[in-house]
Amino acid sequence: MSTANSAAAPAVRAEGIVKRFGPTVALNGVGITVAAGDSHALVGRNGAGKSTLVSVLTGLHTPDAGSVFFQGEPAPAPGDTAAWQTKVACVYQKSMVVPELTVAENLFLNRFDSGRIRWPKLRTRARDLLAEYGVDVDPAARAGDLSVEQGQFVEIARALSFGARFIILDEPTAQLDAGGIERLFTKLRELQQQGVAFLFISHHLQEVYDLCTTVTVYRDARHVLTAPVAELGKAELVEAMTGEAAGQEATAWHAKGGALKAAAPTEGAPKGREAAFDMRLAPREREQPSTDRKVRRKQQGAGRTESSDPLLTVEGLALDNDFDPIDFTVRPGEVLGLAGATASGSTALGETLVGLRKPSAGRTSVAGRTVKPGSVPHALGAGIGYVPEDRHRQGLVLGRSVAENATLTVADQLGPYGTVLPSRTKAFAQRMITSLDIKTSGPGQPVSDLSGGNQQKVVIARALARDPRVLVAIRPTAGVDVKSKDALLGVVRSVADRGDAAVIVSDELDDLRVCDRVIALFHGRVIAEFGSGWTDRDLVSAMEGLPASGRAEGGDKGAESDE
Numbered sequence: 001m002s003t004a005n006s007a008a009a010p011a012v013r014a015e016g017i018v019k020r021f022g023p024t025v026a027l028n029g030v031g032i033t034v035a036a037g038d039s040h041a042l043v044g045r046n047g048a049g050k051s052t053l054v055s056v057l058t059g060l061h062t063p064d065a066g067s068v069f070f071q072g073e074p075a076p077a078p079g080d081t082a083a084w085q086t087k088v089a090c091v092y093q094k095s096m097v098v099p100e101l102t103v104a105e106n107l108f109l110n111r112f113d114s115g116r117i118r119w120p121k122l123r124t125r126a127r128d129l130l131a132e133y134g135v136d137v138d139p140a141a142r143a144g145d146l147s148v149e150q151g152q153f154v155e156i157a158r159a160l161s162f163g164a165r166f167i168i169l170d171e172p173t174a175q176l177d178a179g180g181i182e183r184l185f186t187k188l189r190e191l192q193q194q195g196v197a198f199l200f201i202s203h204h205l206q207e208v209y210d211l212c213t214t215v216t217v218y219r220d221a222r223h224v225l226t227a228p229v230a231e232l233g234k235a236e237l238v239e240a241m242t243g244e245a246a247g248q249e250a251t252a253w254h255a256k257g258g259a260l261k262a263a264a265p266t267e268g269a270p271k272g273r274e275a276a277f278d279m280r281l282a283p284r285e286r287e288q289p290s291t292d293r294k295v296r297r298k299q300q301g302a303g304r305t306e307s308s309d310p311l312l313t314v315e316g317l318a319l320d321n322d323f324d325p326i327d328f329t330v331r332p333g334e335v336l337g338l339a340g341a342t343a344s345g346s347t348a349l350g351e352t353l354v355g356l357r358k359p360s361a362g363r364t365s366v367a368g369r370t371v372k373p374g375s376v377p378h379a380l381g382a383g384i385g386y387v388p389e390d391r392h393r394q395g396l397v398l399g400r401s402v403a404e405n406a407t408l409t410v411a412d413q414l415g416p417y418g419t420v421l422p423s424r425t426k427a428f429a430q431r432m433i434t435s436l437d438i439k440t441s442g443p444g445q446p447v448s449d450l451s452g453g454n455q456q457k458v459v460i461a462r463a464l465a466r467d468p469r470v471l472v473a474i475r476p477t478a479g480v481d482v483k484s485k486d487a488l489l490g491v492v493r494s495v496a497d498r499g500d501a502a503v504i505v506s507d508e509l510d511d512l513r514v515c516d517r518v519i520a521l522f523h524g525r526v527i528a529e530f531g532s533g534w535t536d537r538d539l540v541s542a543m544e545g546l547p548a549s550g551r552a553e554g555g556d557k558g559a560e561s562d563e
């Protein structure tokens with residue numbers, strides 16, 4: 001929306017940007033122009049070069065070639081942080097404010113006048129500043145106590161107060177619920193009216209259509225196209241991102257219902273999708289051949305109704321202040337979805353299953369064996385595999401290589417008598433790189449050098465290497481591009497299809513589509529349960545805590561109907 005500002009110089013113009021990291025060419029002569037007051041989306045597959053461009057546009061990286069202009073003026077000199085702050089700011093999915101400081105202190109961080117700081121004056125200035133941009137946050141609040149949404153608003157206000165008229169939003173909605181996204185978008189639209197321009201980076205293509213007027217696509221470090229969003233269909237957009245014509249490859253964007261489910265394995269057919277997704281380092285000897293037989297029969301078409309003993313049993317599990325007592329089972333061959341926003345208790349429930357949190361009541365067992373509560377090693381030992389939500393805090397050792405990270409949980413299986421055979425580690429990592437299409441220069445590359453989505457693939461590979469009986473994945477496709485999403489969800493599905501079980505904790509409909517059953521939580525309580533055949537509207541309504549409106553067939557047991 002470039003209303004009154006259409007005649008103004010572009011908020012940013014970058015031309016011929018080249019950025020190399022050793023042998024990797026992260027940006028290969030790309031450009032981008034964001035008009036004043038525009039909301040411009042930058043999309044591309046994992047590793048396309050988006051984050052690298054953000055680093056160049058914010059002065060964190062100096063390009064090897066090319067130039068950047070803000071409002072027609074050359075970008076500040078490298079290292080002149082104060083000057084860059086007056087031009088551009090980047091708001092990430094997790095606010096970068098300093099949690100120990102108050103909002104007022106964060107707002108004026110690094111720009112106190114020399115001499116004594118006058119706190120009352122500072123708070124007043126902070127209040128005025130927040131009011132100017134319509135941000136309803138107490139300046140005396142500790143930044144660490146703010147919600148993600150409030151933290152982002154504070155960061156936007158801080159950027160604008162430096163004079164910046166160009167803000168980059170890098171996956172800003174990843175941690176927000178539907179209400180938070182709507183409020184963020186409303187604020188962005190208001191600011192656009194005042195001439196502020198946005199570069200919006202997201203793997204959620206619907207958000208691009210909801211918010212942006214222009215879209216630029218990068219693929220493999222190159223610029224592919226820039227077009228008005230209204231003139232580019234979703235299929236064309238995905239085609240530009242993947243370089244494949246629609247229909248050539250099912251994408252998560254198009255996939256509906258069972259389309260994402262990997263085909264059931266047939267005996268004597270090792271090739272194809274499941275073979276590619278078999279990421280186990282050393283597949284375990286099956287202890288329960290009878291169960292396996294049942295599962296195989298089921299997979300061969302005997303239908304999903306046939307019963308077998310549950311692999312995961314959860315009885316009266318509760319965590320004070322997070323979720324009420326809950327009971328459920330997951331059978332071999334089944335993927336269960338636990339749907340709900342982070343605050344619904346679904347994430348806490350997932351973290352309790354894997355031993356990260358100690359429940360206040362109840363019991364979990366895997367294949368009939370009770371799992372010691374609150375112990376990750378015990379949960380792993382019992383056969384639970386874990387894909388964490390926060391891959392940086394819980395998932396990866398950033399300084400270590402792709403190969404080392406992928407095999408961290410299976411070091412005991414990499415060589416005799418506690419030794420680790422580099423050849424075995426490398427061979428396993430290479431298999432994983434190929435199967436999951438990880439964009440990397442090789443198994444020896446540090447994971448810190450991978451793009452965010454490719455790091456997530458390493459986390460998933462690592463969980464699978466242990467050959468878990470029950471895979472618990474929390475928002476497994478966060479930050480993952482449309483095509484890789486399909487592959488990763490196929491991997492989760494294949495865990496069940498080989499006779500084990502999986503639990504996906506998510507509020508992403510694409511994640512939940514691979515599930516055979518979905519339990520929706522709201523405010524720590526089960527609000528509904530769906531078999532197959534739910535509609536987007538039904539599930540979204542349940543996750544928002546809205547009353548059932550004749551929700552999907554297949555076992556809806558809305559809270560209201562209990563009465």
Ligand SMILES: Nc1ncnc2c1ncn2[C@@H]1O[C@H](COP(=O)(O)OP(=O)(O)OP(=O)(O)O)[C@@H](O)[C@H]1O
Binds near residue numbers: 450453
């Ligand atoms: N510090 C670095 N050292 C080496 N290679 C890097 C570094 N940073 C990025 N790369 C490489 O540059 C390429 C582009 O990465 P970038 O993070 O810009 O991708 P992206 O489009 O942001 O991906 P994602 O959607 O997964 O976040 C990737 O191949 C990545 O491995």
